[in-house]
Amino acid sequence: MxxxxxxxxxxxxxxxTGPVEAVRGVSFSLGRERLGIVGESGSGKTMTGRAVLRLIxxxxxxxxxxxxxxxxxxxxxxxxxxxxxxxxxxxxxMQDPKYSLNPVMTVGDQLTEGLRRRDGLGxxxxxxxxxxxxxxxxxxxxxxxxxxxPHELSGGMGQRVMIAMMLIPEPDLLIADEPTxxxxxxxxxxxxxILDRLVRERGMGLIFISHDLRLVARxxxxxxxxxxxxxxxxxxxxxxxxxxxxxxxxLLDCLPRIGGPRGPLPALDRSGAWAQ
Amino acid sequence: xxxxxxxxxxxxxxxxxxxxxAVEDVSFSVDEGESFGLVGESGSGKSTILRAICGMAPVTAGTIRIGGKALPxxxxxxxxxxxxxxxxxxxxxxxxxxxxxxxxxxxLAIHGLRDSDARVxxxxxxxxxxxxxxxxxxxxxxxxxxxxxxIARALMLQPRILLLDEPTxxxxxxxxxxxxxLLSRLxxxxxxxxxxxxxxxxxxxxxxDRILVMQHGRAVEQMRREDLAQARMTTxxxxxxxxxxxxxxxx
Numbered sequence: 001m002x003x004x005x006x007x008x009x010x011x012x013x014x015x016x017t018g019p020v021e022a023v024r025g026v027s028f029s030l031g032r033e034r035l036g037i038v039g040e041s042g043s044g045k046t047m048t049g050r051a052v053l054r055l056i057x058x059x060x061x062x063x064x065x066x067x068x069x070x071x072x073x074x075x076x077x078x079x080x081x082x083x084x085x086x087x088x089x090x091x092x093x094m095q096d097p098k099y100s101l102n103p104v105m106t107v108g109d110q111l112t113e114g115l116r117r118r119d120g121l122g123x124x125x126x127x128x129x130x131x132x133x134x135x136x137x138x139x140x141x142x143x144x145x146x147x148x149x150p151h152e153l154s155g156g157m158g159q160r161v162m163i164a165m166m167l168i169p170e171p172d173l174l175i176a177d178e179p180t181x182x183x184x185x186x187x188x189x190x191x192x193x194i195l196d197r198l199v200r201e202r203g204m205g206l207i208f209i210s211h212d213l214r215l216v217a218r219x220x221x222x223x224x225x226x227x228x229x230x231x232x233x234x235x236x237x238x239x240x241x242x243x244x245x246x247x248x249x250x251l252l253d254c255l256p257r258i259g260g261p262r263g264p265l266p267a268l269d270r271s272g273a274w275a276q
Numbered sequence: 277x278x279x280x281x282x283x284x285x286x287x288x289x290x291x292x293x294x295x296x297x298a299v300e301d302v303s304f305s306v307d308e309g310e311s312f313g314l315v316g317e318s319g320s321g322k323s324t325i326l327r328a329i330c331g332m333a334p335v336t337a338g339t340i341r342i343g344g345k346a347l348p349x350x351x352x353x354x355x356x357x358x359x360x361x362x363x364x365x366x367x368x369x370x371x372x373x374x375x376x377x378x379x380x381x382x383x384l385a386i387h388g389l390r391d392s393d394a395r396v397x398x399x400x401x402x403x404x405x406x407x408x409x410x411x412x413x414x415x416x417x418x419x420x421x422x423x424x425x426x427i428a429r430a431l432m433l434q435p436r437i438l439l440l441d442e443p444t445x446x447x448x449x450x451x452x453x454x455x456x457x458l459l460s461r462l463x464x465x466x467x468x469x470x471x472x473x474x475x476x477x478x479x480x481x482x483x484x485d486r487i488l489v490m491q492h493g494r495a496v497e498q499m500r501r502e503d504l505a506q507a508r509m510t511t512x513x514x515x516x517x518x519x520x521x522x523x524x525x526x527x
Contacts, residue, residue, distance in 0.1 A: 040448040041419070155318065184317035184475060185520040211448060254453035256482035258521065259505030264460065265453035265482070 024229035036220035091166035097158025108146035278305035285338035313484030360430035366422035420451035
């Protein structure tokens with residue numbers, strides 16, 4: 001079943017030197033699965049994720065032939081309808097907990113805010129739900145974390161708090177923008193298994209945005225490889241390492257490997273026609 | 277003889293009246309011309325060791341020796357001509373309102389070296405940047421270009437030792453490859469000694485001859501590069517880091 005269908009998505013910013021197209025005609029569809037979007041910085045992967053939620057501020061423009069979420073056209077939805085979708089049905093985990101959590105609110109207040117305002121829960125019920133959400137993301141001392149301010153948490157804890165916050169309303173689709181790049185490898189594995197469980201048990205759709213090809217190959221079902229605002233290759237994640245496209249190959253080959261050769265790492269050749 | 281000796285060093289911070297033991301009784305030594313790697317999770321104390329060498333962290337026990345001599349406190353100007361550091365985040369480590377020229381010529385001015393024009397141009401060339409970049413500001417450069425500038429700045433005084441604190445973790449994979457290649461080339465050309473910190477075992481493996489795994493401020497296990505490649509680690513923690521490493525999971 002298709003949860004999200006995006007056709008010919010474009011994101012444009014007008015600058016002093018003329019319009020800059022951050023996303024140039026991206027199409028994809030997503031079922032209840034894990035879709036990875038990979039690419040370098042500036043490839044448009046984050047903008048693609050934000051455009052789905054229409055989180056691009058003017059003068060940035062979003063254009064698309066269609067952007068259907070569960071049958072509803074997001075391009076035609078009113079601001080009020082979009083607000084009803086955001087968080088509740090489509091969640092987004094931002095990249096950096098340092099900038100995405102409110103620095104002057106305790107974690108507990110931030111976690112319960114939505115529950116109290118949107119769902120009209122009482123303080124006690126909201127707190128119980130927030131504690132359960134923190135436990136679900138493997139935070140060992142949830143009571144202490146509830147009372148803490150964001151600056152009192154490590155990067156990994158902050159990231160898990162953001163994931164917990166997005167999972168409380170049980171969205172149908174979660175857009176995760178580099179949710180694990182601030183984390184140590186061992187914590188990263190934990191966070192991925194939490195996301196994985198949600199996809200399998202709750203049938204959630206997941207868009208996983210990352211610059212890490214190996215991570216995406218391991219974790220996702222399908223992968224879009226983006227370069228300069230375009231999808232250059234779409235393939236099954238388990239076949240990512242046998243990718244044929246020169247850009248995907250270049251990204252894979254420039255990574256060092258444990259026990260690999262010591263010589264210079266191959267540089268990415270951007271001279272092909274695909275790079276235009 | 278060892279060029280860098282870290283001899284039973286502890287670093288303790290005092291914050292809000294309680295003690296934080298960032299590094300506890302860590303010892304290792306790095307030979308001249310060697311590349312030595314420190315790996316571990318955040319908070320394992322690996323960056324603190326680099327900062328302690330530079331005199332930027334309170335060493336509460338033990339001794340740090342460079343070339344057999346214990347380092348004076350404060351470090352003094354002789355230290356800067358021997359040891360330089362490249363930081364993790366090239367967006368934060370260059371002065372945003374200084375041109376590249378000013379950033380690179382400042383160490384020359386401090387140390388009273390002449391010929392700064394020629395040296396700055398040469399330094400840019402050595403790290404693969406066009407001479408036209410001299411009068412740009414950091415915000416006009418990409419992340420990889422900034423890190424090249426940071427490396428050029430570290431080399432201005434022609435030190436023997438470079439301390440590299442996660443020099444590529446803020447960069448894209450393709451740019452990381454370019455910066456790692458640059459560092460390897462410079463080490464070979466100038467016979468530099470590297471002490472490199474990273475959380476990425478694959479990067480450490482690519483760059484270093486010997487590796488020290490750290491956890492919670494303590495040394496867990498020291499091994500040679502060949503032992504890492506053959507998975508011959510003896511402690512469970514080093515094994516778990518190795519197993520969680522992204523490129524192992526693909527088998």
